[in-house]
Amino acid sequence: MTFSAFALLKNAISGQTGWxxxxxxxxxxxxxxxIVIGGGGHGLATAYYLAKHYxxxxxxxxxxxxxxxxxxxxxxxxxxxxxxxxGNIPFYELSMKLWEGLEQDFNFNAMVSQRGVLNxxxxxxxxxxxxxxxxxxxxxxxxxxxxxxxEVRRMAPYLDFDNARFPIQGGLLQRRGGTARxxxxxWGYARGADxxxxxxxxxCEVLGLRIxxxxxxxxxxxxxxxxAKKVGMAVAGNxxxxxxxxxxxxxxxxxVLQAFVTEGIKPLVDGVITxxxxxxxxxxxxxxxxxxxxxxxPFPSYAQRGSLATFTDVAECxxxxxxxxxxxxxxxxxxxxxxxxxxxxxxxxxxPVDGLFLNAGWxxxxxxxxxxxxxxxxxxxxxxxxxxxxxxxRLDRFASGTVIDEKGVGATPNLH
Amino acid sequence: xxxxxxxxxxxxxxxxxxxxxxxxxxxxAVEDLDSPAAVDAFAAYVYDRANPAGIHREHWFHGxxxxxxxxxxxxTLNHAVLAVADVREERP
Ligand SMILES: Cc1cc2nc3c(=O)[nH]c(=O)nc-3n(C[C@H](O)[C@H](O)[C@H](O)COP(=O)(O)OP(=O)(O)OC[C@H]3O[C@@H](n4cnc5c(N)ncnc54)[C@H](O)[C@@H]3O)c2cc1C
Ligand SMILES: [Zn+2]
Numbered sequence: 445m446t447f448s449a450f451a452l453l454k455n456a457i458s459g460q461t462g463w464x465x466x467x468x469x470x471x472x473x474x475x476x477x478x479i480v481i482g483g484g485g486h487g488l489a490t491a492y493y494l495a496k497h498y499x500x501x502x503x504x505x506x507x508x509x510x511x512x513x514x515x516x517x518x519x520x521x522x523x524x525x526x527x528x529x530x531g532n533i534p535f536y537e538l539s540m541k542l543w544e545g546l547e548q549d550f551n552f553n554a555m556v557s558q559r560g561v562l563n564x565x566x567x568x569x570x571x572x573x574x575x576x577x578x579x580x581x582x583x584x585x586x587x588x589x590x591x592x593x594x595e596v597r598r599m600a601p602y603l604d605f606d607n608a609r610f611p612i613q614g615g616l617l618q619r620r621g622g623t624a625r626x627x628x629x630x631w632g633y634a635r636g637a638d639x640x641x642x643x644x645x646x647x648c649e650v651l652g653l654r655i656x657x658x659x660x661x662x663x664x665x666x667x668x669x670x671x672a673k674k675v676g677m678a679v680a681g682n683x684x685x686x687x688x689x690x691x692x693x694x695x696x697x698x699x700v701l702q703a704f705v706t707e708g709i710k711p712l713v714d715g716v717i718t719x720x721x722x723x724x725x726x727x728x729x730x731x732x733x734x735x736x737x738x739x740x741x742p743f744p745s746y747a748q749r750g751s752l753a754t755f756t757d758v759a760e761c762x763x764x765x766x767x768x769x770x771x772x773x774x775x776x777x778x779x780x781x782x783x784x785x786x787x788x789x790x791x792x793x794x795x796p797v798d799g800l801f802l803n804a805g806w807x808x809x810x811x812x813x814x815x816x817x818x819x820x821x822x823x824x825x826x827x828x829x830x831x832x833x834x835x836x837x838r839l840d841r842f843a844s845g846t847v848i849d850e851k852g853v854g855a856t857p858n859l860h
Numbered sequence: 861x862x863x864x865x866x867x868x869x870x871x872x873x874x875x876x877x878x879x880x881x882x883x884x885x886x887x888x889a890v891e892d893l894d895s896p897a898a899v900d901a902f903a904a905y906v907y908d909r910a911n912p913a914g915i916h917r918e919h920w921f922h923g924x925x926x927x928x929x930x931x932x933x934x935x936t937l938n939h940a941v942l943a944v945a946d947v948r949e950e951r952p
Contacts, residue, residue: 684911695907697880698936742878746913746936751861753873786907843903855906858878 467638475671476504481650483507485516487678488633489818495640498826503642508649512630518780523812524561524621528577531836531848533584538833539816552632560715561621566610574616591615610721653689660799676801681781683804695786695842697857699740700779702750706772708732724761750779787847788860793839867926875924882917
């Protein structure tokens with residue numbers, strides 16, 4: 445089933461009875477060419493590109509809950525490619541280019557909305573750092589504009605420009621950044637993978653990895669043993685737990701990140717705005733709610749719920765940037781488990797076990813990476829080689845000292 | 861969230877800084893520091909983390925209190941704090 449203006453019209457006049465489930469409820473087969481563990485955005489995108497670009501369709505995606513129940517369905521949906529370091533920029537720009545063609549590619553409305561990501565600066569030093577970042581982006585062919593205080597004021601007059609401690613001096617704008625609808629991204633990839641023969645198997649938790657003579661042979665799950673000579677791990681916050689099944693210890697610690705949404709209001713915040721003097725970012729959903737977030741909770745967690753202390757900090761940052769926020773009621777908050785790596789950058793690589801591949805370390809920026817992560821991980825699973833855009837994301841970069849540390853805070857995962 | 865500091869009593873989370881997993885530096889003699897085994901041991905010490913879902917020992921710093929480094933034992937599945945000790949007692 446494909447979406448078209450004609451299909452919409454036909455269903456409009458036939459009482460919307462013509463729609464069918466978009467993917468099968470697949471039962472596990474005894475053996476696959478490739479197993480992808482994790483039915484989040486990355487696992488499903490991997491399966492989609494494996495089938496579509498590499499002709500590998502005897503693939504299963506194993507998900508312990510339902511697809512999109514992890515971070516793929518919990519994030520604040522910001523997409524951007526405003527990175528500084530050369531290991532990161534080409535990868536995230538590849539992802540941005542894939543976002544730009546995604547809806548046509550998988551024939552699903554993912555509500556990709558390039559309405560801009562604006563990073564505010566509040567001091568001369570911060571302006572200089574943003575000039576440097578903007579220049580690095582432009583040298584890589586990515587759009588970046590430095591805005592003056594007046595230009596920012598025209599875009600967002602409601603910000604606290606004359607805040608006594610953190611006056612707003614200007615901003616770095618990436619107009620091609622924006623948001624996308626997270627659930628629809630999951631569903632679009634799932635539907636596209638399923639249509640090409642991929643089995644999406646929900647309620648199927650991987651409990652163990654079968655390894656024979658240093659080569660992966662399959663997985664043990666709550667729905668039995670499933671064989672495969674190639675297994676890709678794409679389980680985000682649970683990366684360390686699944687890797688431990690192969691005896692691997694990863695350069696990752698898991699932390700909870702919270703998000704908040706207010707009652708719906710009329711259109712106010714056009715794009716995404718981030719505070720430069722603390723950690724706070726905000727956008728407005730199509731339903732009208734203001735969606736915002738900030739720092740991680742400070743301690744390692746697998747609990748998918750956060751603490752009040754962190755919420756207080758986020759709210760204080762929000763009030764310092766945009767005082768009118770205090771007039772709104774918050775409707776909901778939730779948390780997701782982030783795979784925080786030791787340099788704040790991801791890992792897409794082989795492991796010491798033959799046939800076992802790792803996709804992890806997404807920290808809190810993995811939603812925007814979904815298309816490129818899927819494509820480059822599919823490339824690795826299909827060919828055994830690293831994709832040119834993801835060359836830097838090696839697992840051995842920590843031991844060799846070639847870390848990609850955008851923030852420059854070293855091996856303190858909760859600060860990235 | 862309240863942490864019962866052995867010196868200050870029950871105190872709010874915001875008074876503390878969390879460093880993450882409590883690890884012990886590899887015991888390597890100075891003359892062996894450049895050996896491949898020592899290099900591997902230090903790389904693992906700096907970068908690798910057990911990251912368990914369950915009981916976890918962590919280094920916390922009570923910055924807005926007694927300024928002591930603590931070992932906090934917690935359950936990462938439900939945030940329960942099971943024990944708090946001064947590092948000096950843990951490692952005399
Ligand atoms: C509050 C919040 C806000 C965020 N905001 C942004 C943002 O604005 N922009 C951005 O780019 N990123 C953001 N992120 C980060 C982004 O959501 C993640 O980095 C990304 O979703 C991770 O990839 P994924 O979609 O594959 O993960 P997930 O959706 O978590 O997928 C992993 C899946 O693996 C499954 N799994 C785990 N263990 C097993 C097992 N043993 N067997 C089978 N299945 C298993 C899980 O159930 C889960 O469904 C945010 C995250 C959170 C929590
Ligand atoms: Zn104390």
